[in-house]
Amino acid sequence: MKTLSLILGAGLLLSTFANAEANLPDRQTELPAHAKAASSEYLVPRDLATIPDSEFGNKVKLGYSLFVNSQPMRGQYVGNEQNCANCHMQAGMKANSAPLWGAFMAYPAYRKKNDKVNTYAERIQGCFKYSMNGVAPAVDSPELVALTAYSYWLAMGGLLDKYDMQSTPIPEMSDTVVQLGGKADSFVLPEKIAAALPVEQRNKLAGRGYPKLAKSAETPSIERGEIVYKQTCASCHGAEGQGLKQDGVQSFPPLWGKDSFNWGAGMHRVNTAAYFIYENMPLGKSIQLSNQEAWDVAAFMNSHERPQDPRFTGDLKANQEQYHNHQGYYGKSVNGKVLGEHAFPVKAVD
Structure with a gap:
C-alpha cells in the first residue's frame, strides 16, 4: 500500500525509520540525476568559523564532526569503514557531489525506494542502513539531530548570502522543523528568498546530486x-x-x-x-x-x-x-x- 501522507507542520511527530520497503518492487531503475547546470552560480555555504557558540551551534559542530569522521558511531550506527564525506565531497559542501545543502532543500519528498514521503531525517536514516551498512539512529538521537542541523546550516547560510543577506544570522529553528527539510510547510524562509525560491523549485538547486553522465559509446567493461x-x-x-x-x-x-x-x-x-x-x-x-x-x-x-x-x-x-x-x-x-x-x-x- 502506498503511504503518501503529507507532512503538514512541525507539530506532527516524526516517525522512526521503518523497513517500509519490504516487498516493494524495484521501480527506482535509475537514481535521480540531472544534466549539469550551465551556470556555475552554486550555493556557497558560510565559513565553518561562523558557526555560533550556542546550543544550536554545538549541534551544527557535532554534525560536521560526525559527517567528516563517522567512525565514532562504529558499532552503534555504522557497520563499515565509510564516512559520510566519502560520497559527499568537501564535507558535504561541494556542488555536483550530492551536497547536503541541495539534499536538505529537496525534502520532504516521495522516494520510490521505500514508497513513501520521506522527511530529510528519514533520508539520512536510509544512508546509515545502506551506505554505512549499519543501523539508523532514532529521529531524536543526538547524532541524527546534529546531522540535520549541519545540513540546515549549510543550506540556510548559502541562501542568505546568495540573496544578499550576508549580515543576517542563520535562524535557530527547532529540531523538529529542521528534520522535516526545506520543503516542509513549517519551514519558513525570509520573504525575499521565499519569493525567489518557491517550494516547487527548492529541489532543483544547481549542483544538487551527481550530474547525469551521457551513456558510454560501448557497454561498460x-x-x-x-x-x-x-x-x-x-x-x-x-x-x-x-x-x-x-x-x-x-x-x-x-x-x-x-x-x-x-x-x-x-x-x-x-x-x-x-x-x-x-x-x-x-x-x-x-x-x-x-x-x-x-x-x-x-x-x-x-x-x-x-x-x-x-x-x-x-x-x-x-x-x-x-x-x-x-x-x-x-x-x-x-x-x-x-x-x-x-x-x-x-x-x-x-
Missing part, C-alpha cells in the same frame, strides 16, 4: 575498468580495493569487501557510481577520466562482493528480481561467481 582502476584509483584505494589506512585510521575508503557500502546502497549501481566518479575522482582533481573510462571503472568497482542487501530474506534470485532491475551485478555471475551468494554480513559491528 569490467576488463577495461580494471586497467583504469590500476592506473588511476589503486594509489588511493589499494590494489585490492580496501582503501588505505594510516595508524589504524582509514584515510581512503574501501570500494568493495566487508567494510564497503552494501548491496542496497545507491553507489552499487553502475550508473550512479559512474556519475560520481566522472565528476569527483581522482580526489582533488575530478573530470580527469573520459566518459567511457568512468563507466568502465564503475563496472569494475561494482563487480566485487560486498555486504548483503539488508532486504535479503534468504532467496537471492527473488531479491535480485524484486530490488535489482538496474545497472548492477547483484545476483549475476562474474568470473564464475554469483555476486550476493557470498556477501558479507549486514549491520556488521565491532
Whole structure:
C-alpha cells in the first residue's frame, strides 16, 4: 500500500525509520540525476568559523564532526569503514557531489525506494542502513539531530548570502522543523528568498546530486575498468580495493569487501557510481577520466562482493528480481561467481 501522507507542520511527530520497503518492487531503475547546470552560480555555504557558540551551534559542530569522521558511531550506527564525506565531497559542501545543502532543500519528498514521503531525517536514516551498512539512529538521537542541523546550516547560510543577506544570522529553528527539510510547510524562509525560491523549485538547486553522465559509446567493461582502476584509483584505494589506512585510521575508503557500502546502497549501481566518479575522482582533481573510462571503472568497482542487501530474506534470485532491475551485478555471475551468494554480513559491528 502506498503511504503518501503529507507532512503538514512541525507539530506532527516524526516517525522512526521503518523497513517500509519490504516487498516493494524495484521501480527506482535509475537514481535521480540531472544534466549539469550551465551556470556555475552554486550555493556557497558560510565559513565553518561562523558557526555560533550556542546550543544550536554545538549541534551544527557535532554534525560536521560526525559527517567528516563517522567512525565514532562504529558499532552503534555504522557497520563499515565509510564516512559520510566519502560520497559527499568537501564535507558535504561541494556542488555536483550530492551536497547536503541541495539534499536538505529537496525534502520532504516521495522516494520510490521505500514508497513513501520521506522527511530529510528519514533520508539520512536510509544512508546509515545502506551506505554505512549499519543501523539508523532514532529521529531524536543526538547524532541524527546534529546531522540535520549541519545540513540546515549549510543550506540556510548559502541562501542568505546568495540573496544578499550576508549580515543576517542563520535562524535557530527547532529540531523538529529542521528534520522535516526545506520543503516542509513549517519551514519558513525570509520573504525575499521565499519569493525567489518557491517550494516547487527548492529541489532543483544547481549542483544538487551527481550530474547525469551521457551513456558510454560501448557497454561498460569490467576488463577495461580494471586497467583504469590500476592506473588511476589503486594509489588511493589499494590494489585490492580496501582503501588505505594510516595508524589504524582509514584515510581512503574501501570500494568493495566487508567494510564497503552494501548491496542496497545507491553507489552499487553502475550508473550512479559512474556519475560520481566522472565528476569527483581522482580526489582533488575530478573530470580527469573520459566518459567511457568512468563507466568502465564503475563496472569494475561494482563487480566485487560486498555486504548483503539488508532486504535479503534468504532467496537471492527473488531479491535480485524484486530490488535489482538496474545497472548492477547483484545476483549475476562474474568470473564464475554469483555476486550476493557470498556477501558479507549486514549491520556488521565491532
